[in-house]
Amino acid sequence: MTPLDLYTLAGAVLFALGFHALLGRAHLLWKVLGVNVAAGGIFLILLAAPPRLDPAVADPVPQAMVLTGIVVAVAATAVALGIALRVTARTGLPFLDEDHLEEDDPA
Amino acid sequence: MIRDPAHWSVLAVMAPLVGALVALRGRPVALRAGLLLGALGSGGAAWSLARAVRAEGPLVYPLAGWGAPLGIELLVDGFSVVMLAVTALVGTGASYYATAYFGDLSEASVRESPAGRGARYFAPLWLLLWASLNGIFVSGDLFNLYVLLEILGLSAAAVVTLAVTSKATVAGMRYLLVSLAGSLLFLLGVALLYIAGGTLAIGTLAEAGLEGPLPLVALALMTVGLAAKTALFPLHGWLPPAHAAAPAPGSAVLSALVVKGSFFILVRLWVDLHGGGTREALLLLGFLGAGALLWGSLLALRQRSLKRLIAYSTVAQLGYLFILFPLLYPVAGGWSADAWAGGVVHALAHALAKAAMFLAAGSMTYAVARDDIRAISGIAHRLPMTFFAFGLGGLSLAGIPPSGGFVAKWLLLRAAIEQGAWGWAILMTAGGLLTLAYVLMVLRHALDRSETPPSFRPAPRRLEWAAMALALLAVALGVRATELIELLAIGSGGRLP
Numbered sequence: 001m002t003p004l005d006l007y008t009l010a011g012a013v014l015f016a017l018g019f020h021a022l023l024g025r026a027h028l029l030w031k032v033l034g035v036n037v038a039a040g041g042i043f044l045i046l047l048a049a050p051p052r053l054d055p056a057v058a059d060p061v062p063q064a065m066v067l068t069g070i071v072v073a074v075a076a077t078a079v080a081l082g083i084a085l086r087v088t089a090r091t092g093l094p095f096l097d098e099d100h101l102e103e104d105d106p107a
Numbered sequence: 108m109i110r111d112p113a114h115w116s117v118l119a120v121m122a123p124l125v126g127a128l129v130a131l132r133g134r135p136v137a138l139r140a141g142l143l144l145g146a147l148g149s150g151g152a153a154w155s156l157a158r159a160v161r162a163e164g165p166l167v168y169p170l171a172g173w174g175a176p177l178g179i180e181l182l183v184d185g186f187s188v189v190m191l192a193v194t195a196l197v198g199t200g201a202s203y204y205a206t207a208y209f210g211d212l213s214e215a216s217v218r219e220s221p222a223g224r225g226a227r228y229f230a231p232l233w234l235l236l237w238a239s240l241n242g243i244f245v246s247g248d249l250f251n252l253y254v255l256l257e258i259l260g261l262s263a264a265a266v267v268t269l270a271v272t273s274k275a276t277v278a279g280m281r282y283l284l285v286s287l288a289g290s291l292l293f294l295l296g297v298a299l300l301y302i303a304g305g306t307l308a309i310g311t312l313a314e315a316g317l318e319g320p321l322p323l324v325a326l327a328l329m330t331v332g333l334a335a336k337t338a339l340f341p342l343h344g345w346l347p348p349a350h351a352a353a354p355a356p357g358s359a360v361l362s363a364l365v366v367k368g369s370f371f372i373l374v375r376l377w378v379d380l381h382g383g384g385t386r387e388a389l390l391l392l393g394f395l396g397a398g399a400l401l402w403g404s405l406l407a408l409r410q411r412s413l414k415r416l417i418a419y420s421t422v423a424q425l426g427y428l429f430i431l432f433p434l435l436y437p438v439a440g441g442w443s444a445d446a447w448a449g450g451v452v453h454a455l456a457h458a459l460a461k462a463a464m465f466l467a468a469g470s471m472t473y474a475v476a477r478d479d480i481r482a483i484s485g486i487a488h489r490l491p492m493t494f495f496a497f498g499l500g501g502l503s504l505a506g507i508p509p510s511g512g513f514v515a516k517w518l519l520l521r522a523a524i525e526q527g528a529w530g531w532a533i534l535m536t537a538g539g540l541l542t543l544a545y546v547l548m549v550l551r552h553a554l555d556r557s558e559t560p561p562s563f564r565p566a567p568r569r570l571e572w573a574a575m576a577l578a579l580l581a582v583a584l585g586v587r588a589t590e591l592i593e594l595l596a597i598g599s600g601g602r603l604p
Contacts, residue, residue, distance in 0.1 A: 015295060022288055028280065035287050042291070046298045052305055061177070062301065065250050069294065072257050076287055079261045083268055083280045090273040096284075098277050098348060 007048035014041030028084040028094045032077060039073045112159030113168035115152040116181045119191060119241040122148020127234035138230040142202040145234045149195040149241060157188045157594060165598035167247065167310075175248070175308035182247030182310070184598030186451060189591060190244045190371060193455045197363045197462045198237050200577045204466050205229055205356040207569035208473075225269045225354050232269070233360060236262040243368045249297045249307045252372055256293060260286030260336065263365045266357040267349045275352035282349040285335055285342075289369070292332030299325035313380050326381060330388070333376075336369035339392075339429060340399035343422045347406075350418040351478070355469020358414060362421045363462035367454055370428050383436035396429025397534050404541035408548065412478045413468050416545060417461070423538065424457045424504065427519065430531055434519065437526040445525070448592040449518030455591070456503055456511030456584050463500035463578035467493045470566040470574060471553075480548070484555040489563060492571045494553050499578035501546030503585070506539045511584030 018038025022031050046062040046069075088094045123145035130141030159166060165184040167174075174180060209226035239258035246252045264286060267279035297307070303321040304312045317323070338346035350362050377389065403423030410416040431450030437443050470493045471486050472478045487494040503510035506517075516539055523532040584591070 015291075019288070019291065022284065022291075031284055035284075035291065038291050039294070042295050042298055045295070046301075049298075049302050061307070062298070065298070065301075068250070068254060072254060076257060076261060076290075079265060080280075080283055080287065083264065083276065083283055086268065086276050087280050090276050096277055096281050098274060 004048045004050065007044050011041045011044030011046075011048065014038070014044060016041075026095050028080075028087065028096070032080045032084060035080070036073060036077060039069060043069055111168075112155055112163075113166040113181070113183065115155045115159070116166070116168055116183050116245040117170075118148055119152035119156070119245060120238050122152070123234045123238040123241065127231045127238065130230040130234055133227050138226075139206060141234055142206065142230055145237050146195070146199040146202055149191065149198060149237065152241070153188065153192040153195045156183050157192060159183075160185055160188050160597055161594060168245075175311050176306040179251050180247045180308055180310075181245045183245050185595040186371075186374070186598070187244045189451060189455060189595050190367065191241060193458045194237070194240055194244070194364055196580055197360065197458050197577065198233075200462060200573045201356040201359045201466070202230075202233070204359070204469070204570055204573035205233070207567040207573075208354065208356055208469065224271065229266070229269055229354065229357065232262050232265050233357070236266065236360065236365065240364055240368050243371055247309050249300060249309060249312075251307075252375075253290065253294050253297055256336070256369065256372065257290050259365060259368050260290060263361055264349075266361065267353040269357060270352055270354050272352060274348065278345070278348035278352045281345050285345045289332035289334075289336040292328045292335075293372075296325040296327075296329030296332070299328070309375055309380050313382070317381060317384070322381075323385065326376060326385075327388075329376060330373065330392075333369045333373045334392075334395070337366050337373065337425060337428075338422055339395050339425065340402055340422065341395070343399065343403070343425075346422055347415050347418040350421060350465075351412060351414040355414075355466060355472070358418075358469070359462040359465040362418065362465055363458040366421065366425060367458060370425070370454065377432060378435065383440065383442070386433075386436065386439065389432040389436060392429045393431075393433035393531070396426040396432075397531075398426070399423060399429065400426030400534065400538040401541075404538060404545065407545045408541070411480055413472060413480050413483060413549065414465070414478050416480065416549065417464050417468055420464075420504065420542065420545065421457075421461060423542070424453075424461070426538065427453050427457075427515075427535065430535065431519070434522050434526065434528065434531060437528075443522045443526065444596065445518045446522035448595065449515050449520075449522060451595050452511060452518065452584070452588060452591065453515035456515050456581055459577050459581035459584060460500040460503040460510075460512060463496050463574050463581060464504070466570070466574035466577065467497035467500065470570040471497075473570065474563055474566050476562060476564070480552050483549075484552050484557070487550075487553040488556065490566055490571065492575050493566065494550075496571070496574035496578040497553070498546075498550055500574075500581055501542075501550070503578075503581040505543040505546055507543075509585045510582045511588065512581070514585045514588040 015038045018034045021034030043066045046066050049062040052059050126141035126145035130138050168181040170179045239255045242255040264279050264283035268276050335342040350358050400423050403419050407416050407419035434446035471483045475482045503512040506512045520532055
């Protein structure tokens with residue numbers, strides 16, 4: 001097993017852990033953290049992409065993808081945390097629970 | 108002024124993006140100017156690109172002169188152009204509606220809190236969403252698609268939370284999380300495809316051909332992610348609460364356009380990238396589409412909230428878009444032009460009709476201040492034009508001639524019957540009848556004079572006109588379908604340049 005394979009494996013494990021938290025945990029903060037861990041896993045897999053032309057030089061395209069991906073993940077986290085705060089403020093709880101909501105006035 | 112027509116594909120993204128920045132200024136004049144810029148830029152781009160694609164075939168535009176494999180290429184074919192055009196039409200209608208819906212965007216209503224949040228932020232968020240949609244329709248690069256898909260998902264969820272209700276906030280949060288989960292699966296798929304194929308350009312990947320298990324795993328991950336974003340049964344649970352809770356112009360663009368963004372990418376994957384490959388997967392998509400059609404229609408019939416009924420109707424109508432996949436490839440290596448035309452015309456007709464219905468429903472719920480089918484009884488006599496718009500949109504959805512929905516269903520049925528696929532043909536006919544049933548249910552309540560609504564305030568004329576214009580376009584689509592079908596045959600069927 002090469003070090004690159006280890007990165008790929010670690011990335012896959014991180015993705016699975018993060019995705020599991022996103023689907024399985026009820027608390028909104030867990031879900032948002034899960035998204036970030038899963039995204040980190042994908043970034044690891046991308047960084048371990050095999051070099052294409054020269055075996056001594058890393059492929060620049062996956063690295064550009066990771067940089068852009070980090071920016072996207074930061075933006076997504078900000079929006080998700082903002083809406084999660086509003087959910088907590090309106091319903092009193094940081095969970096997705098529509099059953100106990102009163103019928104809101106549409107006006 | 109612009110020599111190379113492919114430059115317009117950049118304008119299609121830049122115009123709404125600049126419009127969003129202008130609208131962020133927040134003053135009523137800035138909101139209007141931003142919306143106008145988005146509408147003019149998108150409309151102009153769609154018109155010019157349509158002429159160019161008709162004359163020269165599919166266009167490829169390397170951004171900043173850097174082509175694939177290292178640079179990012181924009182790609183405009185017939186499918187891109189018709190999606191851009193319908194987005195420009197629906198977007199302009201929804202923007203016009205929004206200028207009246209949020210308290211006329213007057214200085215007072217923009218400042219007023221918390222209802223003013225909609226007035227203040229709808230225009231910039233919707234313009235950002237518009238830019239990302241246009242971007243998806245002209246992208247030929249997988250990672251570019253990922254970034255645009257993420258912008259689409261973030262701005263769409265934010266639009267839902269503009270309605271100042273707890274339900275909207277929770278529904279928007281759920282929508283955002285589903286959307287993020289879908290994007291993660293898509294990004295993982297993109298990473299695996301890059302590792303397997305060494306490029307992100309869809310055209311180059313398609314030429315190289317996909318071999319081995321890795322690309323198939325990647326395609327499966329991306330398909331599940333995109334299916335969740337398109338609300339394909341059984342991953343549709345997030346859609347009805349989110350689309351029903353959003354402010355009316357938001358509901359219209361979410362149901363009409365946003366779900367078509369991820370559908371567009373699915374077509375790029377299964378038609379252009381991996382054309383007709385893995386028939387079992389296409390059949391599975393078709394079966395899930397059939398499930399969506401039946402389950403969504405049955406649930407639409409059981410709703411008491413008008414906007415929820417329309418949202419479940421979206422779940423059902425999206426089913427046709429997935430039944431398309433097995434019909435496209437009757438045999439290995441075959442291609443059904445009828446199915447292709449029918450499927451895409453259905454996407455366009457549904458966009459126009461559903462936007463008209465949601466906008467009309469917004470006017471009705473505004474007038475009676477409640478979102479309840481029983482509360483709108485007799486509204487046909489109070490808001491005749493809105494009633495007419497809802498009816499035209501609904502009948503187009505049900506496939507009554509000569510509407511766009513009729514042409515779409517007729518082409519899909521013809522394709523199914525020619526292939527001897529009677530099961531699909533019967534299913535699609537049943538779906539049309541169920542659609543007719545829930546549309547007539549609403550119309551019957553609206554015509555019922557015996558119970559008059561307890562409270563009524565007249566809806567602004569602009570709300571009524573915007574819905575009416577889109578409903579008429581949904582019908583007109585059926586009359587002018589031939590030119591459209593010629594246009595979307597350009598570059599389709601896994602023959603990317």
